[in-house]
């Protein structure tokens with residue numbers, strides 16, 4: 062049994078080495094479009110690195126025992142009556158406690174500190190969830206979009222999302238940022254993010270807003286496109302958006318009223334509209350950023366453009 | 381059958397009375413006689429009372445209180461299982477079969493979900509229908525997880541293991557089972573009222589604004605709680621009071637310790653889920669505003685109360701399973717349970733810590749940010765006592781003589797699956813990492829690894845292990861092994877990809893997803909269908925072996941615990957002569973080890 066122990070420990074080292082090689086090098090994450098995403102990925106990877114020896118230890122001894130000690134047919138005698146081994150148990154307890162405390166500190170507390178390190182926002186975006194769409198406003202620029210189809214963000218700026226809800230709990234999740242926060246009725250919640258990559262939803266579907274808290278029928282499609290721009294591009298976008306407002310294009314401002322007719326409760330609820338299943342339009346969640354991008358033109362002409370309610374992300378999500 | 385008909389008649393009459401009484405009160409206040417949801421709730425609460433009176437409370441209790449002659453309705457053979465029967469072995473089988481049926485139903489609903497998720501887009505159903513299916517699947521599975529294992533084996537095996545003739549409160553035991561059928565009826569009835577789409581969590585304020593079907597969910601959870609609490613009282617009392625002579629605490633089989641921990645959790649925490657359900661119902665039907673932020677309430681309050689039960693419930697689902705796995709690993713390794721006291725300490729540590737971790741479900745809920753830290757600490761720490769169970773399993777196998785029969789294979793799979801479930805739990809309890817993973821398929825995969833991979837696999841291990849004891853016949857070993865590998869492979873192929881999907885932008889509880897996730901979901905669905913077929917193999921093996929299986933010996937596995945020292949199946953009072961425990965039940969390989977003797981009755985001396 063001493064020899065067995067040596068073999069098993071060697072195997073454990075080997076498997077751990079292989080596992081750690083994978084843990085350090087594997088490309089396991091989707092696109093990371095923000096500073097936070099990068100260090101949260103590192104946090105995830107660190108947990109894999111720390112968990113790997115525990116994982117391989119249990120698996121090595123489990124499978125080693127199965128292969129080494131399996132008996133063909135019924136054994137004619139019992140195994141050795143080992144009862145307990147107090148130093149081993151105490152050591153196990155100490156090591157697992159140590160590991161647990163370690164992960165609390167890093168990545169736990171360290172990550173939390175990093176996330177809230179800089180509370181000075183360059184840009185504030187207020188998002189209100191409502192079954193089943195988002196209202197977005199940029200208070201610094203006096204821009205408000207009801208039933209928004211996208212969020213425009215400047216790269217390399219500290220952005221603060223301020224969230225709330227008017228009905229049930231929603232959750233604003235942007236997978237490419239690795240961040241989410243619930244939008245709770247009667248409560249103001251927030252999180253900070255610093256986008257870094259110039260990407261949008263069309264390039265990668267993980268660059269999107271997804272409602273992540275079950276909120277009823279339209280939950281799956283409660284999405285928005287996200288577009289991250291160069292800072293000067295964002296300035297231009299703001300200017301153009303404000304010009305639209307000044308010119309009194311109120312229709313453009315209030316996508317809610319113009320798309321009320323599209324309000325898709327019935328659409329989502331009705332059984333009949335989707336029996337043809339695979340029909341791409343109804344069925345897919347393709348986020349057409351071409352039409353979606355043009356936030357301030359979210360009046361009827363946008364919906365016309367997309368032909369039916371299906372190509373447009375916004376109407377998809379409420380409809 | 382007579383019992384069920386009496387129950388239904390009693391229930392329906394009571395429903396009418398209950399709804400009518402409320403109607404009269406409503407009329408007095410100038411409201412309409414039929415109050416919709418309010419009347420349904422009143423009717424239902426009366427229904428449960430009427431049902432219980434009908435199935436046995438009248439015959440067993442009320443008549444006795446009023447000094448009327450008690451004509452016990454005694455049935456024999458298979459028909460016993462359809463009656464209000466106080467034999468703990470019958471109750472155990474009633475639990476087992478009922479919850480296996482519910483489990484199959486939940487599995488079927490899972491197949492429906494995977495069919496819809498096979499490809500992006502709307503394939504077979506609307507978002508609303510999908511949410512209903514998902515909610516019903518989740519709710520039923522939680523009920524199965526909470527009650528199946530401890531209900532079946534905590535009732536059937538536990539009293540025999542400690543050398544008792546029956547449970548401490550046999551009538552209460554029957555009563556706790558008979559709470560279950562109306563719950564099943566209620567959940568199925570929710571379908572006819574358009575279902576409910578709140579998931580098994582029923583979060584405020586979705587629950588107060590969604591379709592009326594949600595009250596069926598509230599009432600079902602509320603009612604099943606009674607069953608849990610009564611069952612827990614019974615197990616606790618039985619273990620404390622009815623242990624055989626010489627069955628000291630240090631000699632208790634580990635499954636008994638696990639059930640004891642489970643009972644403590646159920647007894648303390650179930651009332652909180654009842655509270656959450658009542659508050660939710662009052663919000664909805666009586667215009668309270670516990671959770672309505674715009675009327676002075678707080679939606680997060682619901683989550684706190686809900687998880688205050690529902691996290692400990694996770695351990696209610698898994699502890700008995702771990703106990704079974706360790707029991708089996710010892711017998712099939714032919715070695716004493718390694719570090720027995722440490723394992724007991726670990727299980728009790730889990731019981732204590734599980735009270736202090738509930739808010740780890742709320743890390744992204746908008747709760748006070750620094751307040752998340754203590755919950756991160758307690759949650760990471762709960763992995764420590766859990767880890768002792770792994771030490772015990774591995775230490776027990778080390779150097780043993782492993783007999784890889786079906787129960788052992790399932791028990792080892794419990795260790796394997798629960799390892800993955802446990803380690804991924806560490807990711808979810810780390811606040812920064814959880815921000816990404818919360819409410820994604822990573823979570824779905826994680827809890828299926830613990831509750832299905834751990835709990836349900838252990839349920840299967842237990843069924844195979846005790847099948848000869850319960851039925852007196854052997855199951856088919858070859859089919860059992862095939863079913864094991866089928867299920868083990870199918871399970872891992874189904875749930876491993878979900879970790880990846882969650883990390884890559886697939887959130888949970890969605891009827892539809894972005895096209896980029898099409899391939900992984902197609903693969904998952906195919907694996908899930910494969911897994912689903914595995915359960916049919918199980919049902920086939922169990923059903924056929926019941927009639928055609930080899931006749932089982934009293935102790936086919938050579939186990940030392942007490943249930944193997946009596947006939948298969950055991951006689952009505954379990955032992956012909958009362959056993960006396962003289963050692964611990966794990967003396968494998970020790971010369972002269974003895975767990976129990978059956979002293980000859982004094983009269984014959």
Ligand SMILES: [Cu+2]
Nearest residue numbers: 231272276283
């Ligand atoms: Cu939502």
Ligand SMILES: [Cu+2]
Nearest residue numbers: 691694740741
């Ligand atoms: Cu929990």
